Amino acid sequence: MTTNRPILPMGQRDRLLELQGVDKTFNGAVVALRRMNLTVNEGDFISLLGPSGCGKSTALRLIAGLARPTAGRILWSGGQGTGDLGVVFQEPTLMPWATVAQNVWLPFRLRGQSMAAVRGQIAEALDLVGLGAFPDAYPRELSGGMKMRVSIARALVTNPRLILMDEPFAALDEITRQKLNNDLLTLRGKIGCTVIFVTHSVFESVFLSDRVVVMAARPGRVIRELVVDAPYPRDLAYRTSPAYAAHCTVASEALAIAMEEAA
Amino acid sequence: MMALDRTVSQAEALVDADEARIARRRRVEGVGKWLMPVIVLGLSIWGWDRLVVWNAIPHYILPSPGRVMQTLIKDWPILFDALLVTLQITFMALAVAVIGGVGLAILFTQSRWAEMSFYPFAVILQVTPVVSVAPLIFIYVENRTIGLLLCAWIVAFFPILANTTLGLNSADSNLRDLMRIYGARRWQTLRFLQLPSALPYFLSGLRIAGGLSLIGAIVAEYVAGTGGIGSGLAFRILEAGYRLNIPRMFAALILIAVSGVVIFAGLSILSHLCLRKWHESALKRE
Numbered sequence: 001m002t003t004n005r006p007i008l009p010m011g012q013r014d015r016l017l018e019l020q021g022v023d024k025t026f027n028g029a030v031v032a033l034r035r036m037n038l039t040v041n042e043g044d045f046i047s048l049l050g051p052s053g054c055g056k057s058t059a060l061r062l063i064a065g066l067a068r069p070t071a072g073r074i075l076w077s078g079g080q081g082t083g084d085l086g087v088v089f090q091e092p093t094l095m096p097w098a099t100v101a102q103n104v105w106l107p108f109r110l111r112g113q114s115m116a117a118v119r120g121q122i123a124e125a126l127d128l129v130g131l132g133a134f135p136d137a138y139p140r141e142l143s144g145g146m147k148m149r150v151s152i153a154r155a156l157v158t159n160p161r162l163i164l165m166d167e168p169f170a171a172l173d174e175i176t177r178q179k180l181n182n183d184l185l186t187l188r189g190k191i192g193c194t195v196i197f198v199t200h201s202v203f204e205s206v207f208l209s210d211r212v213v214v215m216a217a218r219p220g221r222v223i224r225e226l227v228v229d230a231p232y233p234r235d236l237a238y239r240t241s242p243a244y245a246a247h248c249t250v251a252s253e254a255l256a257i258a259m260e261e262a263a
Numbered sequence: 264m265m266a267l268d269r270t271v272s273q274a275e276a277l278v279d280a281d282e283a284r285i286a287r288r289r290r291v292e293g294v295g296k297w298l299m300p301v302i303v304l305g306l307s308i309w310g311w312d313r314l315v316v317w318n319a320i321p322h323y324i325l326p327s328p329g330r331v332m333q334t335l336i337k338d339w340p341i342l343f344d345a346l347l348v349t350l351q352i353t354f355m356a357l358a359v360a361v362i363g364g365v366g367l368a369i370l371f372t373q374s375r376w377a378e379m380s381f382y383p384f385a386v387i388l389q390v391t392p393v394v395s396v397a398p399l400i401f402i403y404v405e406n407r408t409i410g411l412l413l414c415a416w417i418v419a420f421f422p423i424l425a426n427t428t429l430g431l432n433s434a435d436s437n438l439r440d441l442m443r444i445y446g447a448r449r450w451q452t453l454r455f456l457q458l459p460s461a462l463p464y465f466l467s468g469l470r471i472a473g474g475l476s477l478i479g480a481i482v483a484e485y486v487a488g489t490g491g492i493g494s495g496l497a498f499r500i501l502e503a504g505y506r507l508n509i510p511r512m513f514a515a516l517i518l519i520a521v522s523g524v525v526i527f528a529g530l531s532i533l534s535h536l537c538l539r540k541w542h543e544s545a546l547k548r549e
Contacts (some may be wrong), residue, residue, distance in 0.1 A: 066440050089437045093435060093438055095542070107445050112443070138540060
């Protein structure tokens with residue numbers, strides 16, 4: 001947790017991961033993803049934006065190693081080590097029988113590290129997501145937003161090179177969602193993590209990311225990539241700025257094309 | 264003065280008529296939950312007593328509750344020894360059912376092949392009435408205690424096996440994915456994810472199995488029949504039946520029923536203690 005990587009300007013970032021012509025076909029018939037090329041650089045905040053069925057979650061599962069590509073390759077610069085990856089699902093996905101601290105301990109526990117050895121890192125991760133006061137709470141005692149924060153703390157506690165987020169805030173109310181969006185950006189500013197964020201919200205993707213990858217369905221594929229060059233930190237002023245509105249318009253248009261092509 | 268008035272009226276307003284009614288109903292229900300069964304039980308016993316007295320029914324057909332209690336006290340040494348024998352079989356069977364049920368469930372979830380091969384056998388064992396298998400068991404198994412144990416086990420292990428298998432398989436699929444992403448080994452997924460997920464299911468199976476192992480033990484004793492020394496409650500009931508000692512039959516029956524209730528209550532408390540911190544079933548609703 002202590003290594004805070006600086007986020008370099010786009011164009012100067014080292015390559016972290018590359019998807020080369022990745023195909024995924026289910027049951028030999030359903031083409032979930034066709035020839036996806038994507039280069040992920042260190043410090044990127046990439047949103048995969050698209051309608052349902054566009055393969056954005058499939059792409060995430062492939063990167064996470066939960067499924068193998070039918071064709072193509074996924075290459076990690078310098079190879080993939082344990083703890084290189086943190087994942088946040090749409091659900092908080094916490095173990096209900098374990099306390100908040102024990103849930104965040106899980107990635108370390110699986111590597112055989114005792115709670116005592118990593119207590120500091122767990123506390124640090126919980127502080128980062130604003131839950132420093134709740135290490136001993138059980139998930140059921142927390143609100144939906146707080147559970148999601150625990151999930152984020154678990155994803156970043158190992159200081160991973162890449163964090164995958166699969167529509168993490170989709171099930172939350174709008175107010176909580178905006179708060180978590182702001183906090184996520186603050187968090188990223190602090191620890192300089194690389195994020196791939198799946199969403200179906202144009203506004204969320206433009207607010208959060210510096211790269212928006214627009215995808216279309218049937219077959220799932222990338223149709224466009226937009227660069228959102230607004231500087232971080234982004235806040236309410238950005239959310240209401242003409243630049244934000246302009247980026248949203250471009251992204252919406254790209255999404256509209258994606259929908260047409262699918263139809 | 265004005266301010267004071269307002270606080271008073273606010274305090275009154277906190278408990279309006281509707282809230283007061285709900286609170287009252289909750290209190291009444293709280294008392295009734297305990298009181299009602301006691302009243303109904305008391306009335307039934309009183310009705311039983313009146314039935315016997317008013318119709319002058321002889322005790323060798325239907326003894327009065329008082330007479331049953333007297334017999335229970337008088338025959339306590341015999342009945343208590345028999346109870347111990349039956350309970351011993353019951354608890355041993357339950358213990359073996361837990362080991363066998365959980366062990367098989369873990370084997371089944373670790374190996375699809377084992378599950379495909381052996382699950383049908385578990386079902387066959389379960390659906391075949393133990394009464395019909397027991398005579399064969401007592402032919403092949405010399406040792407009577409082991410025979411009894413085997414019968415009780417056959418009845419008791421299936422709910423534990425079925426429930427624990429279901430529990431081990433119902434671990435959250437996202438958490439499974441997470442385990443894979445973090446490179447968890449098989450035993451780690453079992454230990455940290457599947458076993459805790461299965462705990463509520465296992466405990467619910469255990470409560471059923473507790474009652475069933477008692478039933479299994481009693482049924483097996485009936486089939487095993489004689490033996491005299493070291494005989495359980497079922498044997499005492501059979502024996503008392505031959506001698507038309509109806510009060511003793513009732514007394515033994517009461518002991519069996521009470522044992523069953525105590526076992527169920529004990530396992531329910533165990534279940535509550537294990538789950539109270541996190542599981543929906545054990546949480547108090549606001």
